[in-house]
Amino acid sequence: MRIKLFLLILFSFIFNQFSYAINKQKIVTLAPNLTEIVFALELEDQLVGNTFLCDFPKQAQSVYKVGQYNDPSLERILISGANVVLATEGNPVSKLNKLKSYGIKIIEVNPKIADDLPKIINNIAESLGAKKKGIELSRDIQKAINSLELRVKNKKSFLFVLQFNPIYSVSEETWLGDLFLKSGLKNIVGKSVIKYPIISTEFLLKNKPNIILVGAIKGKNEKESLAIQRENIKKIFGKDSEKIEVVLVPKDVLVRPGPRITEGIKFIEGL
Numbered sequence: 001m002r003i004k005l006f007l008l009i010l011f012s013f014i015f016n017q018f019s020y021a022i023n024k025q026k027i028v029t030l031a032p033n034l035t036e037i038v039f040a041l042e043l044e045d046q047l048v049g050n051t052f053l054c055d056f057p058k059q060a061q062s063v064y065k066v067g068q069y070n071d072p073s074l075e076r077i078l079i080s081g082a083n084v085v086l087a088t089e090g091n092p093v094s095k096l097n098k099l100k101s102y103g104i105k106i107i108e109v110n111p112k113i114a115d116d117l118p119k120i121i122n123n124i125a126e127s128l129g130a131k132k133k134g135i136e137l138s139r140d141i142q143k144a145i146n147s148l149e150l151r152v153k154n155k156k157s158f159l160f161v162l163q164f165n166p167i168y169s170v171s172e173e174t175w176l177g178d179l180f181l182k183s184g185l186k187n188i189v190g191k192s193v194i195k196y197p198i199i200s201t202e203f204l205l206k207n208k209p210n211i212i213l214v215g216a217i218k219g220k221n222e223k224e225s226l227a228i229q230r231e232n233i234k235k236i237f238g239k240d241s242e243k244i245e246v247v248l249v250p251k252d253v254l255v256r257p258g259p260r261i262t263e264g265i266k267f268i269e270g271l
Contacts, residue, residue: 024083025043025046025083025084025128025129026046026048026080026081026082026083026084027043027046027047027048027049027082027084027085027086027128028047028048028049028050028066028077028080028082028084028085028086029047029049029050029051029054029085029086030050030051030066030069030072030085030086030087030088030091031051031053031054031069031086031087031088031090031091032050032051032053032054032055032056032060032069032252032256032258033088033256033257033258034050034086034087034088034109034124034258035047035050035051035054035056035060035063036056036057036060036256036258036259036260037086037121037124037258037259038086038128039057039059039060040121040133040137040258040259041124041125041128041130041133041134041137042130042133043128043130044059046128047060047063048063048064048080048081048082049063049064049065049066049076049077049080049082050063050064050065050066051065051066051067051068051069051072052065052067052068053068053069056252056260064076064080066080069088069090069091070090070091070092071092072091072092072095074095074098074099077099077104078102082104083103083104083105084104084105084107084127084128085099085104085105085106085107086107086109086124087106087107087108087109088108088109088110089110096108107123107124107127107128109123109124111175111257112174112175113175113178114145114175114176114178114179114182115142115145115178116175116257117138117141117145117175117257117261118137118138118139118141118142118145119138120257121134121137121138121141121258121259122134122135122138125137125138137259140262141259141261141262144261144262144265144266145179145182145265147265147269148179148182148183148265148268148269149182149183151183151269152184153183153184154183154184154185154271155184155185155186156185156186156209156210156211156271157185157186157187157188157207157209157210157211158180158185158186158187158188158209158210158211158212158213158271159187159188159189159199159204159209159211159212159213160176160180160187160213160249161212161213161214161215161229162196162215162255163215164229164232166198166199167198167199167200167204168196168197168198168199169189169196169197169199170187170189170195170196171187171189171190171191171192171193171194171195171196171197172187172189172190172191172192173191173192173193173195174195174196175257176254176255176257177189179261179264179265179268180268183268183269183271185211185268185271188204188207188209201236204236204237205236205237208237208240208244209244210244210245211244211245211246211247211271212233212244212245212246212247213247213249214226214229214232214233214246214247214248214249215229215248215249215251216248216249216251217229222248225248226246226248229246229248230246233246247271249267250263250264250267253267254267254268
């Protein structure tokens with residue numbers, strides 16, 4: 001096994017040097033939003049690997065899989081022949097450092113506020129040699145963010161439920177929380193030090209929101225998903241749940257910091 005890994009590393013190093021020499025870029029993406037960015041930059045022909053969660057656009061599903069975003073396989077990344085890896089928060093730092101030591105270029109992005117989104121696309125585009133397309137994409141995203149910030153503020157309170165049992169939500173101290181902040185909507189979680197905190201039933205009963213945003217249930221249609229999520233909310237608030245507006249969030253467009261965030265912003269504007 002060790003001999004096999006050594007030969008893989010040696011082959012990868014030699015191959016990377018050769019690839020750089022002939023200016024041939026081979027990209028692996030370690031998160032769904034990064035895969036979407038590569039496709040939006042029209043560089044999909046250079047994409048040689050991504051994670052099992054990378055499902056959009058449809059073509060991304062047939063790309064060679066290197067593992068989960070929080071546990072990618074070094075061996076599979078080396079087998080892919082990648083000389084560039086796009087990484088983000090949640091990817092294991094120890095493995096990224098290993099890849100760097102093998103001569104693979106690592107481009108790391110980690111948006112902290114909403115205005116970072118166009119910047120990271122610009123940075124990735126420039127690093128990958130697609131500057132013109134990157135400027136176009138980032139301009140569209142910045143325009144959507146500016147529009148959200150300038151519109152008439154919606155003062156309703158909300159809770160974004162990432163999952164039930166336990167209830168995970170999102171604080172204002174994230175790029176997504178910042179996006180909602182720009183809209184004027186009041187996040188009942190506020191500026192929690194923990195980016196994605198677990199919310200107690202006691203807290204919810206004391207801070208009942210006007211709106212609860214929920215995700216679809218896998219294998220269920222919109223109507224079925226809403227019915228299930230309303231039952232989950234009723235278990236918390238009882239009869240008071242009838243006064244709460246429950247809204248189904250469109251799949252992925254609001255939680256992935258990538259080119260489709262413009263669709264997510266339109267969703268926020270419609271609340």
